[in-house]
Amino acid sequence: MMSLPLAQALVPDAHTEPFDPIRDYNALYALAVWCLRFSPLVGIDHELSLAHKRDELRTLSSLHYGITIDLTGTEKLHGDIDLLCQRVDALFQHRARISAAPTIGGAWALSRFGPHTPCVARSIPALTEALTHLPIRSLRVDRLCLERLADVGVYTVGELLSLPRHTLGQRFGKPLVYRLHQALGSLEERLNGVEERARYERHRIFEPPLTNRRAITIAIESLFHDLLRHLRAEHISAGLFSLVICDTASQRVRKEFPLSSATNDTKHLLSIIQPIIDSMRFCGEAREIILRANDTTRSIKEQKSFTPQTLDARDVARSYRELLNTFGIRIGKDRVSLARLNDSYIPERSFSYQSAIGVSRDTHDVVMESPAPYSPRERPPSLFSTPEPITTIAMLPDKPPSCIQWRDTRLPIISGHGPERIAPEWWRGDVRQELFSTRDYFTIQDHTGRWLWVFRDQRTHEWFVHGSWT
Amino acid sequence: MSAQREGRTRCGAQIIDDLSTQGLVWAGSGRPSVATFDDRARQGDAIPLGIPEIDQALPGGGLQRGSIHEFFYNDPLQPCAFPTSLTSAIAHSAHELIANQQSWNEAVHPRSTLWIGKRSWPTPYTLVQAAKDHGSATSPLLHSALFIDTINDRMTLWALETALRSPAVHVVIADCPRLSLTATKKLLLAARQNGATALLIRNSKDSAFPSCAHTRWALSPTPSSYDTPLWELSLLKIRGAALQSSSWLIGINEHESSLSLRLFPRVVDRCHEAETTQQEYGT
Numbered sequence: 001m002m003s004l005p006l007a008q009a010l011v012p013d014a015h016t017e018p019f020d021p022i023r024d025y026n027a028l029y030a031l032a033v034w035c036l037r038f039s040p041l042v043g044i045d046h047e048l049s050l051a052h053k054r055d056e057l058r059t060l061s062s063l064h065y066g067i068t069i070d071l072t073g074t075e076k077l078h079g080d081i082d083l084l085c086q087r088v089d090a091l092f093q094h095r096a097r098i099s100a101a102p103t104i105g106g107a108w109a110l111s112r113f114g115p116h117t118p119c120v121a122r123s124i125p126a127l128t129e130a131l132t133h134l135p136i137r138s139l140r141v142d143r144l145c146l147e148r149l150a151d152v153g154v155y156t157v158g159e160l161l162s163l164p165r166h167t168l169g170q171r172f173g174k175p176l177v178y179r180l181h182q183a184l185g186s187l188e189e190r191l192n193g194v195e196e197r198a199r200y201e202r203h204r205i206f207e208p209p210l211t212n213r214r215a216i217t218i219a220i221e222s223l224f225h226d227l228l229r230h231l232r233a234e235h236i237s238a239g240l241f242s243l244v245i246c247d248t249a250s251q252r253v254r255k256e257f258p259l260s261s262a263t264n265d266t267k268h269l270l271s272i273i274q275p276i277i278d279s280m281r282f283c284g285e286a287r288e289i290i291l292r293a294n295d296t297t298r299s300i301k302e303q304k305s306f307t308p309q310t311l312d313a314r315d316v317a318r319s320y321r322e323l324l325n326t327f328g329i330r331i332g333k334d335r336v337s338l339a340r341l342n343d344s345y346i347p348e349r350s351f352s353y354q355s356a357i358g359v360s361r362d363t364h365d366v367v368m369e370s371p372a373p374y375s376p377r378e379r380p381p382s383l384f385s386t387p388e389p390i391t392t393i394a395m396l397p398d399k400p401p402s403c404i405q406w407r408d409t410r411l412p413i414i415s416g417h418g419p420e421r422i423a424p425e426w427w428r429g430d431v432r433q434e435l436f437s438t439r440d441y442f443t444i445q446d447h448t449g450r451w452l453w454v455f456r457d458q459r460t461h462e463w464f465v466h467g468s469w470t
Numbered sequence: 471m472s473a474q475r476e477g478r479t480r481c482g483a484q485i486i487d488d489l490s491t492q493g494l495v496w497a498g499s500g501r502p503s504v505a506t507f508d509d510r511a512r513q514g515d516a517i518p519l520g521i522p523e524i525d526q527a528l529p530g531g532g533l534q535r536g537s538i539h540e541f542f543y544n545d546p547l548q549p550c551a552f553p554t555s556l557t558s559a560i561a562h563s564a565h566e567l568i569a570n571q572q573s574w575n576e577a578v579h580p581r582s583t584l585w586i587g588k589r590s591w592p593t594p595y596t597l598v599q600a601a602k603d604h605g606s607a608t609s610p611l612l613h614s615a616l617f618i619d620t621i622n623d624r625m626t627l628w629a630l631e632t633a634l635r636s637p638a639v640h641v642v643i644a645d646c647p648r649l650s651l652t653a654t655k656k657l658l659l660a661a662r663q664n665g666a667t668a669l670l671i672r673n674s675k676d677s678a679f680p681s682c683a684h685t686r687w688a689l690s691p692t693p694s695s696y697d698t699p700l701w702e703l704s705l706l707k708i709r710g711a712a713l714q715s716s717s718w719l720i721g722i723n724e725h726e727s728s729l730s731l732r733l734f735p736r737v738v739d740r741c742h743e744a745e746t747t748q749q750e751y752g753t
Contacts, residue, residue: 316581320638323582327618331629335619339594339612351594356616374595376722376729377698381554381596409547414693449693449700450545467593469699469722470543470551470691 021057024065032067032194038078038088041070043191045108047140063112063137068104070191085118101127104191105183109138109157124185131183132158139179148172157183200238200293202227209248209285216245216286217277221270223291228266231293235301237262238293241269246288253282260328260357261321262297272326328357345422346436347383347466377443378420380453380467387464390454394463400442401454406465411446418442419456441466517564517641517667519556523733524703524718528685529711533560536665537684538658540646542674542706544690552671553689554592555699555722557643559731560669562600564641565611580614580640584633587626587645588619590671599729614640623647634660634668646670654681677706684709698724700734 008014028044035042045064051057071081078084081100089098098118099110106127110119113134121127131138134157136149149172154160160168160180169177181187202223210216220243231238239262245253257276263269327336337353344350394401400416419440438458445451451469456462516532518525525531533539545551561583568581585591598609618633620626626647633639634657649657649672661668670683677688686706694700700721705713723732 316638319636320582323633323636323638326632327629331618331620331625335621337617337619339597339615339617341594341598341612353617374599375727376555376596376599377724379593379595381558381592381729382552383593407547411547415695415697445693445699447693448545448547449691450547451691451699468548468551470545470548470554 019058021060022052025052025057028065028067029194033196035067035069036194036196038084039069039071039074041072041191041193043068043070043193046192049192066108066111068107068191071100081120081122082118085120089118101130103127103183103185104189105140105179106131106185108140109134109183113138128161128184132156132161136160139176139183141176141179145172145176149176198234198236198296200227200231200236200296201290202230203288203290205288206286209287211285213282216282216289219286219289220277220291221274223289224270224273225266227291227293228264228269231264231296232299235299236293236296237264237299239263239295239297240293241273242292242294244290244292245282245286246290247282247285248287253280255280257329260324260333262295262299263322263325264299265322268322268325272329276329324357333357344425346425347379347422377469380451380469382470383453383467384465387455387466390463390465392454392463394456398440400444401463404444404446404452404454404463404465406452411448411450413444414447416442416444418444422455515567517560517567519731520559520563521718521720521731521733524720527705527714528708532563533667533669534684535564535667536662538654538661538668538670538682540670540672540681540683540686542672542677542686542688544674544688552590552645553701554590554596555729556689556701556703556720556731557590557669557671558592558596558600559729561597561615561641561643562611562729564667565614568640569610580610581637582614582616582639583611584616584618584639584642585644586618586620586629586633586642590643590645591617596729599727627653630668630670631657631660634666635663636666637664639664639666641667641669643669644671646672648673648676649679649681651680651682654683658682683707692719694719694721694734695737696721696724696734698722 004016008016025048028048032042032044045066045068047064048057048060048066051060051064071078071084075081078087085098085100089096092098096117097111097114099107099114099120100118101107101110101121102124106121109131110121110127111117114130115133119130121130135155136146136157139157139160149155149160154163165177168180178187182189204219204223206219210219224241239259241257241259243255243257247253255276257273259272324336333355336356338356338359339351339353341351342349388406391405392401393403398419400413400418402413404411404413419442421438421440423438424436437460439455440458441453441455443451444454452465453467453469454463454465457464516528516530516534518532519528541553541556543551543553565580565583594612594615597612597615600611618629620629626644627649630642630644630646633642649670657668657670660666674688677686685708688704688706689701692700692702698721700719702717703720704717706716719734719736720731721734723730
C-alpha cells in the first residue's frame with residue numbers, strides 16, 4: 001500500500017478526495033436503480049447491504065461493490081447475450097468489468113477475476129471450465145478459509161474441485177461448500193434486489209424571486225401543508241424534514257428538523273416548526289424553496305377516541321411522543337433525559353441520565369439488578385454535581401466535624417453521624433481508579449437545622465460537601 | 471300579571487339551578503373565566519401530601535389537581551436549594567393516585583412527571599425510595615419521570631407551559647423564574663386544560679408578588695434534637711378557604727425505609743430556655 005504523500009510526489013497533479021463509503025454506496029444504489037431498464041430484477045451484493053446496515057462499510061472489500069442483473073427471460077428483448085454485454089460495456093464507457101453466467105456466484109467470480117471483459121459463460125459446464133483457473137477468492141469465502149486452503153497448497157478453484165467433495169465442509173468450513181455449490185448452480189442463490197426509493201419532495205420556483213419575509217414564510221407553510229397531505233394520502237410518516245431555500249446568487253440556506261418520532265400530522269408539526277421558521281435568517285430573496293421528507297416509515301392508522309373528553313392510553317402515548325418532538329427540537333436532544341440507576345455504590349456513579357429522544361419508553365429498562373439499598377436518611381435527595389470544598393474542625397481519625405466553613409459562612413455543627421466509608425470499585429477494570437479515592441462520609445446538622453452530607457478524602461485529607469437534605 | 475311573570479322566572483331560575491348542580495348546564499359566557507374553571511376543578515380530586523394532619527386542614531384533602539401550587543424554600547446559604555424531599559413525596563402520591571384510577575391499558579403509558587430546570591432534579595434513587603414497593607425492584611415513578619434541562623428563564627417558562635398543556639403530563643415540578651400575575655394566570659389556564667398539576671419552586675424573595683396559585687407554601691429547615699431532617703412548613707395562602715392552622719413541623723419518617731414524611735410534635739427546649747433566662751438575669 002502506498003501512502004498519500006508518496007503518491008502525490010509521484011504524480012503531482014493527482015486528484016485526491018477523502019474516502020466516503022456512504023456516498024459510494026448511495027451512488028452504487030442509484031446506479032443499480034438505473035440498471036432496472038435492462039431487467040426488472042437488479043441487485044447489489046448481499047455483503048454490501050449488510051455492511052451498510054451495520055455501518056461497517058469502511059472495512060468492506062471493494063470487490064463487493066457490484067451490480068447483478070437477472071437476465072432470465074429477457075434474452076428475446078435484448079437479442080444475443082454478447083450483444084447486450086457489449087451494449088452495457090459501451091454505456092459504462094468500457095470502464096466496468098462485465099460478465100454473464102448461469103449463476104450469480106459464477107458471474108461474480110468471472111466479472112472480478114475473469115481473463116477478459118465482457119466474459120460470457122453460456123452453460124454450467126462452460127462456467128465450470130472458466131472457473132477452473134480462477135483463484136479461490138473468486139468464490140467469496142473469508143480470509144480464514146483462504147489461509148487454510150493455502151496451507152494445503154490449494155490456490156485455484158480447479159485444485160479445489162479435484163479434492164474429495166464430501167470432506168470439504170469438515171476441513172475448511174461449511175461456507176466454502178455453500179459458496180462452491182452456489183457458484184456451480186447446485187444451490188439456489190437469491191438476488192438482493194434494489195427498488196426505486198420513493199422521494200417525498202415538494203419544491204416551488206418563484207419568478208420574480210420572493211423578497212418579502214412574510215411571503216417566504218407563507219410559501220414554506222403551504223409547502224408543508226402540501227407535502228404532509230401527500231404523505232397522509234400514502235400512509236407514510238416522516239422523521240426528518242429538510243428545508244432548502246435558494247436565492248438568486250445560488251446560495252442555499254439549509255435547515256433540518258429531526259424529529260424523535262415520525263409524524264404526518266400538520267397541526268403538530270407546524271406548532272413545532274413555526275417558531276423556528278419565524279426565527280430563521282433568510283438570505284435576501286428566495287428563488288426556490290425545496291422541502292424534503294426523509295426517514296419515512298409506514299404510518300399506523302389509529303382510530304380516534306370515541307368520546308373526546310376522556311383520555312385514552314393511545315392519546316397519552318401519542319401526546320407523549322409529540323411532547324418529546326417539541327422538546328427535542330426546541331430545547332435540544334441532550335437536554336431531555338430519562339434517569340436510570342446503575343449498580344454502583346459510588347454516589348455519583350449510582351445513577352445516570354440518557355437522552356429520552358429515540359428511546360421507546362416501553363423498552364426503556366428501569367428494572368434494576370438490585371434496588372437501592374439505602375434509606376432516605378443515608379443518601380441525600382439533592383446531590384451536588386461537583387463536591388464543594390469546605391474547611392472544618394474535626395477530631396481525627398473518625399469524628400464528625402464540630403464546625404465547618406462553607407460558602408464563606410461559619411456553621412457550628414450540633415449533631416453528626418458517621419463515618420460511612422466508600423472505597424473505589426477496584427473490581428472494575430474499565431474505570432480509572434485515580435479519579436476516585438476512599439472517602440469517609442458524615443451526615444451533619446448545623447445550628448440552623450440544615451442537614452449536609454460531607455466527606456473527607458482519605459488521600460488528601462480535604463473536606464467536601466457533597467449533598468444536602470432539602 | 472307581574473306576579474305571575476315573576477313566579478315563572480323564579481321557576482325557570484330554579485330549573486337552571488337544578489340542572490347546573492347536576493352538571494348539565496354550564497354557567498358563563500364564551501370566554502372562559504377563572505370562576506367557572508374553579509367549579510370544574512373542584513369536582514376533581516386532590517393530591518394528598520401524605521401527612522394526614524395537613525391533608526385534613528386542606529379543602530378536598532390535599533393539593534388541588536389541575537392548578538398550580540407554589541413553594542418558597544427559605545435557606546439563605548443555599549439560594550438555589552430545592553425542597554426535593556417534599557416534591558418527590560408529592561409526585562409519588564400523585565402517581566399513586568392515577569395508578570389506582572387508571573385501567574389496565576393505561577398502565578402501559580402512564581402520564582409523565584416532569585422535572586424542569588436542572589436544579590430541580592432530584593437524585594434518581596430518591597424517586598425509587600419514594601415509590602419503593604417492597605417486593606418489586608421496579609419504580610413506576612422513575613419510569614414515568616422526564617428530566618428537562620433548560621438554558622434560560624424564558625425557555626423554562628415555555629417548557630412549563632407546553633408541558634402543562636400536554637395530556638401526557640400529570641405533574642410538573644419546575645424551578646420557576648420570577649413570574650408576573652399574568653404569567654401565572656396563563657399557566658393556570660394551561661394546567662386546567664388537561665388536569666395537570668404544577669408545583670412551582672420559587673425564590674423566597676418573590677413571595678410578596680401576587681399570583682394565581684391555589685396554595686402557597688414556605689419551607690425552611692429547623693434545628694431539632696430528632697435524629698432526622700426537619701422543616702417548618704407553613705401555608706401562606708389558600709384559595710377559597712379559611713386558614714385554620716397554618717404551620718407544621720415535618721420531617722422524614724425515620725421508622726420507614728421508604729421516603730415518607732410525617733408530622734413531628736414541637737419540643738420546647740426547656741434547658742436552652744433556662745440557660746438564656748439565666749444569662750439574661752445574670753445569675
